[in-house]
Amino acid sequence: MQPRGGGDRAAVRKGPWTAEEDEVLHQHVREHGPREWSSIRSKGLLPRTGKSCRLRWVNKLRPDLKTGCKFSSEEERVVIDLQAQFGNKWARIATYLPGRTDNDVKNFWSTRQKRLARILRAPLPRRRPAAAKHGGGGGVGATSSSAATNSHEAAAARASEAQYRCFGLIPFQQTTTRQHRIGESSQEPPLAANQYADAPFSGAESVLPFPPGFAAMDVAAAGCSSSYGAASEVHRPLPFLYASGSAPTVDPGGLFVDGNALIDGGVGVAYLEPKPEPEHYLEPKPEQRTPPRFFGLEEEVDDYGLVVPVRRGAPDVLFDDLPPEMINFFELPLPPSPSARL
């Protein structure tokens, strides 16, 4: 940490800002407006670079910032939607969120991505019997004829159908999210052929709506590497689901599944081909920036003259997006952890 003061222009201070520095910066903005950042240092007002001063102002001192409050569900929806539309254009996305900075959006998205990645990496339950004891095995591909399991399957099938109905309303668009062919990754070993030989989605290339942040490899790896007995963590449902037609769906527990295999370990995998983005999608003119409808959101024109999705009476959580069958499904008891069964 550099000592403050001293008048040495070469000494650039880094690290956290002090209240005194903030006040100097405020004073500068009051006198000159939010510009001429470099002059702050050249005049010896602060031993900070112009970039650092600007960043501090934009991300922390600007008076119109929402500080100390987390992203609302509405803001989450907007970010998710716009990220799918614009990619990682955080500054652009932030313009749709008054009081939020590009850094806020970026951090929010980063956190969300990490969470999703962790969920997808983690071992997940392949089925969730209501009460049946897990009898020695029950790993991937195991089947069960128990009434309990069938009940879950039925619930899952209903949930899946509900997803299809629900998501049929959503205009999926290709995102800029990285996409893999199955087994292609520098991070994960390729899947053995027999791990996805039965994948039923080989024809889904053109319609598969990969959710932002998901990668086929990750999903498949998570599903194929997990075993029922290894599940030890209760994952919250993801706040959104994607589906279309006969393409795979994402189960809120984080597995990428098809409607038939939701319960019993048949993890759906997909083979993606890059798809040219629609013209309007690449460079929307301002009047064309119409985020896709999202779960019945209404739309309105914001302060920037842009059409944005708006939900009346926004809830605090996103689970109301899920069909009741799905909520019920995830309320079902999870299998005991390995330690609990010992």
Next chain:
DNA sequence: AACTACGTCAACCGCATGGCC
């Protein structure tokens, strides 16, 4: 109580862009 994993946030860095001379 100690440890660990995770989430959040602030700030830095490198590169891109645009204006000015």
Next chain:
DNA sequence: TGGCCATGCGGTTGACGTAGT
């Protein structure tokens, strides 16, 4: 036209707090 400089943007990192074990 090209170089310089200021500013903007996106990626990344590290500190810190908190919850769970």
